[in-house]
Amino acid sequence: MNEVTIIGLGPMGQAMAKTYLNNGYKVSLWNRTKSKADNLVKEGCFYDRSITEVIKRSQLILVSLTNYDVFWSILENLKTDLNGKVIVNLSSGTPQEAREVSQWIIQQGGSFLSAGIMVPPSLVGKDDPNSYTFYSGPKKLFEQYQADLAVLTTTDYKGEDVGLAMLYYQAMLNILYTSMTGVIQSYALLKAGKINAIDFEPYTHEFLKFLPTLIQQANIAAEIDTKNYDGSQQNLKMMLAGAKHVTETAKEANIDFSVPKSIEALFQNTVNDGFGGNSTASIFETLYANGD
Numbered sequence: 001m002n003e004v005t006i007i008g009l010g011p012m013g014q015a016m017a018k019t020y021l022n023n024g025y026k027v028s029l030w031n032r033t034k035s036k037a038d039n040l041v042k043e044g045c046f047y048d049r050s051i052t053e054v055i056k057r058s059q060l061i062l063v064s065l066t067n068y069d070v071f072w073s074i075l076e077n078l079k080t081d082l083n084g085k086v087i088v089n090l091s092s093g094t095p096q097e098a099r100e101v102s103q104w105i106i107q108q109g110g111s112f113l114s115a116g117i118m119v120p121p122s123l124v125g126k127d128d129p130n131s132y133t134f135y136s137g138p139k140k141l142f143e144q145y146q147a148d149l150a151v152l153t154t155t156d157y158k159g160e161d162v163g164l165a166m167l168y169y170q171a172m173l174n175i176l177y178t179s180m181t182g183v184i185q186s187y188a189l190l191k192a193g194k195i196n197a198i199d200f201e202p203y204t205h206e207f208l209k210f211l212p213t214l215i216q217q218a219n220i221a222a223e224i225d226t227k228n229y230d231g232s233q234q235n236l237k238m239m240l241a242g243a244k245h246v247t248e249t250a251k252e253a254n255i256d257f258s259v260p261k262s263i264e265a266l267f268q269n270t271v272n273d274g275f276g277g278n279s280t281a282s283i284f285e286t287l288y289a290n291g292d
């Protein structure tokens with residue numbers, strides 16, 4: 001029988017546990033708050049209050065915690081070596097945090113993969129084209145456990161450097177956070193004009209469907225890689241004027257304008273750096289000025 005230990009039972013860890021259970025795995029659990037394991041235990045999982053004991057129960061250990069600090073605080077209580085254990089951390093963190101944990105686990109005799117899961121708990125274990133997880137670490141190890149990991153989502157292996165999964169994951173989160181914040185900021189602007197968010201929602205949906213076309217036409221990725229920022233259709237000076245109007249509209253409405261102001265400042269700095277006649281993608285040059 002296949003078996004797995006899951007450490008962490010937030011919404012994600014619970015969805016993972018259920019999925020493995022439904023796929024016939026023997027599932028062992030650890031969570032600081034025991035009550036979160038109660039329903040899963042009723043359904044057939046095993047819970048142990050001791051992190052040392054629960055780690056002994058399976059070779060494959062999946063971790064789903066808020067962050068790497070929590071992971072370290074749990075590892076500090078471990079009273080066993082990790083000989084032969086394979087730890088896959090699906091918690092959010094930085095690439096460097098993943099490398100540091102990996103090093104420590106290898107010193108304890110275990111092996112480590114880092115993973116960034118790209119779906120909400122409701123899509124774990126579902127056959128959905130948007131459901132995938134980034135993995136990085138030793139390729140042979142990944143291949144050995146790929147079938148077990150694919151029970152959760154499609155797998156997308158990014159390379160031997162264990163930090164890579166977190167690099168891809170944080171890059172995706174950045175798109176998520178900035179775009180969601182943009183939508184919510186617009187709803188705040190509208191609310192100040194007595195327009196309900198729900199009434200604007202169709203415009204949001206239609207615009208977000210159109211956004212991939214806009215991004216492709218703007219040729220952003222290729223412009224960044226070639227450093228050729230074509231401002232013939234839209235230049236940054238024009239975009240800066242527009243960005244100022246978003247900030248001023250938020251100010252007029254007496255609502256928080258920190259997000260549009262920071263975008264305006266970035267555009268202004270790039271214009272000051274000499275890119276006023278170039279495309280919006282040229283803000284990359286200001287963002288990346290100290291990058292290498």
Ligand SMILES: NC(=O)c1ccc[n+]([C@@H]2O[C@H](COP(=O)([O-])OP(=O)(O)OC[C@H]3O[C@@H](n4cnc5c(N)ncnc54)[C@H](OP(=O)(O)O)[C@@H]3O)[C@@H](O)[C@H]2O)c1
Binds near residue numbers: 064120
């Ligand atoms: N939820 C999502 O939509 C989603 C989507 C993609 C990726 N993720 C990632 O998946 C990971 C887990 O997500 P989640 O939604 O399940 O998050 P969460 O609710 O933040 O996870 C909480 C888990 O961390 C534990 N924890 C937090 N602080 C602790 C501490 N000081 N000591 C011991 N345990 C502690 C909690 O234990 P208690 O139960 O005892 O509090 C629980 O097991 C995160 O890294 C998140 O970025 C989540």
